[in-house]
Amino acid sequence: MRRSWIVPVLLVAFFLSSTAAAWAQTIGLSISTLNNPFFVDLRDGAQAAAQKAGVRLVVGDAQDDPARQLADIENFIVQGVDLIIVNPTDSSAVVPAILQANAAGIPVITVDRGTDDGEVVSHIASDNVAGGRMAGEYIVEQLGGSGKVVELVGIPGASAARDRGQGFNEVIGQHAGIQVVARQTANFDRAQGLSVMENILQAQPEIDAVFAHNDEMALGALTAIEASGRKIMVVGFDATDDAVRAVEEGRMAATVAQQPILMGELAVQTAIAYLQGQAVDPFIPVPLMLVTK
Numbered sequence: 001m002r003r004s005w006i007v008p009v010l011l012v013a014f015f016l017s018s019t020a021a022a023w024a025q026t027i028g029l030s031i032s033t034l035n036n037p038f039f040v041d042l043r044d045g046a047q048a049a050a051q052k053a054g055v056r057l058v059v060g061d062a063q064d065d066p067a068r069q070l071a072d073i074e075n076f077i078v079q080g081v082d083l084i085i086v087n088p089t090d091s092s093a094v095v096p097a098i099l100q101a102n103a104a105g106i107p108v109i110t111v112d113r114g115t116d117d118g119e120v121v122s123h124i125a126s127d128n129v130a131g132g133r134m135a136g137e138y139i140v141e142q143l144g145g146s147g148k149v150v151e152l153v154g155i156p157g158a159s160a161a162r163d164r165g166q167g168f169n170e171v172i173g174q175h176a177g178i179q180v181v182a183r184q185t186a187n188f189d190r191a192q193g194l195s196v197m198e199n200i201l202q203a204q205p206e207i208d209a210v211f212a213h214n215d216e217m218a219l220g221a222l223t224a225i226e227a228s229g230r231k232i233m234v235v236g237f238d239a240t241d242d243a244v245r246a247v248e249e250g251r252m253a254a255t256v257a258q259q260p261i262l263m264g265e266l267a268v269q270t271a272i273a274y275l276q277g278q279a280v281d282p283f284i285p286v287p288l289m290l291v292t293k
Contacts, residue, residue: 028076032089045264066093073097090157138192146177147208154188154213196253209233217241
């Protein structure tokens with residue numbers, strides 16, 4: 001009699017486990033680059049949320065290459081993932097990939113950076129315009145409303161670069177005593193921030209402050225400034241560990257703090273809620289704060 005129960009119980013267990021596997025959801029996450037610690041934190045937050053919820057997360061690293069990101073997203077579509085989370089390398093260049101996902105009936109969520117076109121169920125990001133204003137207001141205050149400033153621009157096609165630059169220049173434009181003596185692209189990259197700043201230092205004998213659209217560029221600029229022996233205030237954006245340490249050491253003046261881990265968590269949580277048929281907000285803001293010594 002006892003043996004007669006074994007087979008049915010095993011069959012039920014097998015059926016339940018098979019059903020669970022069949023219903024397990026897969027989410028694709030396309031990251032702009034994992035060479036930046038900010039996006040490593042974002043991925044880690046997403047992975048932690050996915051593991052907690054019991055969903056499968058597949059991660060693609062675009063390495064700041066729009067073509068590679070397109071290939072990653074096309075691969076997600078071929079795999080038949082249930083939803084795609086995208087952190088665009090370039091907000092314009094990512095559009096064909098978003099449209100392909102739309103055509104395949106796969107919902108898309110963007111995180112940190114948006115897309116210029118295509119259907120997105122939700123966008124999760126800091127208010128980058130507000131963050132740019134925050135940086136600008138801090139610099140104006142520290143300079144007493146007068147001085148010469150350099151702006152290091154991120155990837156021009158990225159919404160974060162556009163928005164941070166917009167907010168910063170809105171503030172700077174209200175103060176006639178503040179002059180932007182150089183505005184150059186360094187593509188959110190530390191090495192490029194270093195080389196671009198070296199060139200600016202040679203061209204500009206007077207610089208009072210630098211605003212970089214992210215901490216990687218700010219840290220690169222800081223290296224160039226320290227090597228030159230000049231005293232220039234540097235403000236970054238993201239509050240990465242290296243930047244916060246530089247602020248605490250008094251080498252960097254400030255950085256605008258985002259919460260990349262929370263962004264990743266919210267992206268996955270929003271994805272799961274949407275897949276479960278819940279209504280989700282089209283924009284989910286993540287709070288900012290200014291980190292100073």
